[in-house]
Amino acid sequence: MTRPEDEEKLSTGELNRRDFLKRVGYASAVALGACGLGLALYDPKGPAPSEGEKALSGLGDYTSKALASGPGKMAIVRGTDRAAMVERGVKAVGGMESFIGKGDRVLIKVNAAFATPASLGATTHPEALAAVADLCFKAGAAQVLVTDNPINNPDSCFEITGIAGAARSSGARIIAPRAALFAPVSLPGGKLLQNWPVLAGVFQGVTKVIVVSPVKDHQRAGASMTLKNFYGFLGGRRNVFHQDINGIITELSQLLKPTLCVLDGTVSMMTNGPTGGSLSDLKDTGTLVVSTDPVAADAVGVELLGRTLADVPYILMAEKAGAGQADYHRLKPVLLDIRT
C-alpha cells in the first residue's frame, strides 16, 4: 500500500505509479531473461579439453570376452616364491592362455610410485612383474608394455625399484610418462574426473591390461592395493584428490576394467604407508591373489593388512559403483598352499 506522500511524489514527479510498475516489470523480465540465458549457456560438463580435442570417457574394458558374462575368477595362493605363486595362481584361474591370445599387446600397470628399492615394499616387486610378463609372452603376447606415472622422476622410480630391470630381462618395454601420452578424461556421471589429464596414450593399440600391485598401508586411503594403483594413471596436480581419496578411487574403478589383477601380498606394508622406509613396517603375509575382479582382490588384501572393509571405504563404494564384488567368497576362490 503506497502512503499518500509517496503517492504524491510519484504522481507529481517524472515517474508516476504506472511507469514505475512498468519499469519494475521490465527489470524483472531482464533479470529473468539473464537467468534463463545463464541456464541455457551453463555447461555442466565444464570447459572443453582443448581446441579440436574431445575428452575420453574411460580407458576401456579389457575383460576377457570368454569370461565377461560369468562370475569373476580368483585364486589365493599361499607361499613365498612370487614367480611360483603367480604361475600357480594364474593356472588356477584358467591359465594365461584364457586371458592372453596370440598377438595380444599387453599393458601391465605397476606401482612404481617411489624411487625406493624393492626390499622396502613400497612398489610392485620386480619378481612378480617378471613372472606375469613371462606368462604373457608364453601365452603368445606380441608385446608387453609396463607403465606408471610416478610424478617424481619416473626413470629413477623404474630403475631403483628394479621394475625396469625386470622388464628388460623378460622382454617387456617400459613406457615412461610424457606429456604427449596424457589426454583429458571425463567420467560420465563423475564428480571428480572431469577433463582431468590421464595417461591414456599408453593404451594405444593395447588389447589386454594386467594390474600388478603390492599390498600397503596408506596414510590417506587406509590401504593401497589394486584399485589405488589406478591412481597412477592420473596426471596433473593429482594430490588435490587426496581431499576425497575414497571418491577418486571409486571413480577410477569405473574408468578401466582390467583383464587380470595380481595382488602381491607376499610381503605387506602394515604401517607407515605408502612410503614405509623401515623393514619393520613390513610383514611376511605370504599371500598372492590372482583375480579378474579388482574389488574382490582388494577385499582379500584388506584382510592381509588386518583390517576390515569399514577401514577402507572405497572398496564397498567401488562395489556399489559396479566395479566388482567385495564379498570375494562369492567368486569361489581357488585356495592353494605351495609353501614347502
Add this chain to the structure above:
Amino acid sequence: MGAAQRLTGYGILVVLGLIAVWLLVQQTRFNPAVGVALRVPLQGKSQAASGQTPSATAALIPEVSGFTPLAPSESFGPETLSDKIDGKAELYLSAGFKEMSCRKFGLDTAGKAYVEVFIYDMGSAQNAFAVFSGQRRPGSPSIPLTANAYATANAWFFTKGRFYVEIVADRASEALKSSLEAYATALLAKIPAEGEKTNEAALFPKEGLAPDTVRLCAADTFGCEGLSNMLTGEYSLKGGKATAFMARRDTPGQAQAEARRYLDFLAANGYQKVQTPGSPADLPVLVLDNSFEIVFVQESTMAGVHDATSREAALELAIKLKNELKGKP
C-alpha cells in the same frame, strides 16, 4: 528520468554485457588440469643440476667417506612435497612442514647398499617431534643420539631442533649399522644448535608409561576433527591398558572449549556417562563397548584418558595425571 540517470543505467548494462562476454570467452579457454599435464611435471629441485644456491636443508646433508652420492640432492617445499612422498605429504603438511631435502647414496662397505637421507625442516621442535613420534615404529629401541632418536634394523630416525631426519637403507646388517651411525653423527654436526623445547612428555606420570609411545598428534587426534597438538602416551596399569592425553592451550577458556568439543564428539559416537561411586566428581567416566574415556581441564591444559580397557584403569590414570598437572601452568 534524467539524462544522467539514463546514461548511468546504460553504463551498468554495458559493464554487465562485457562481463558476460568475458565469462563466455574464459569458459571456452579455461582448462587448468590439461594445462598442468602438458607442462613439464613439477619435480624437486636438483641442486647440482640447477647450479643454484642449495636449499637450507640440502646444505645440511653431508658427504661422508664411503657414501657415494648416486644423484644430486633434491629439495621440496610445501607445494611439491607430494611429488616425492605422494600419499604421506599431508602428514607433514598438517604439522607445519617447511622444506625437505634428500639424497641417495651407494654404500660400498655394506655390500653396495642403497641409502637415502631425508632431512625435513618442520619449523619448530614441536612440529619435528610430531612427525617423528607419529611414525615411530613400535618396539624400536631409543638410541642415545639425540633426545628423540630410534633405530630399526635398516634405518635411523631422529629429531634435532626443528629438523626431522630419516636415514634409510635397503637392507639390514651389522656393517651397515655402524655406517649409518657414522653418517648420522656427521649430519648432526651440521645441524645448527638451537634451544630444544621443554620436554612436555615429562609431564606424564612415569609409572606404567611406555616411554616410546609418547606421541604428539598434530591434527584430528583420536579422529576428532580440530583436536590438534595433543600429546598422548600409552600405559599398562594394574587395572588394564589406557592412553593418557594432554594439550596445553593459551587460556583456561580455550582448554574448556576443547574439552567440550571432545566430549560432544564422544557423545556423537555413542559414549555415555557411567555412574562411578566413590570417584572424584570432576572426573566423570564415559563408556562405549568396554572402552572408557575421561576428560578434564586443569588450568590451561585439557587432559584425560582415552580408550582404557577398564573403569579402574581409566580412573587410576586420570587421578595420577591430574595430580601430575597440579600446580603447573
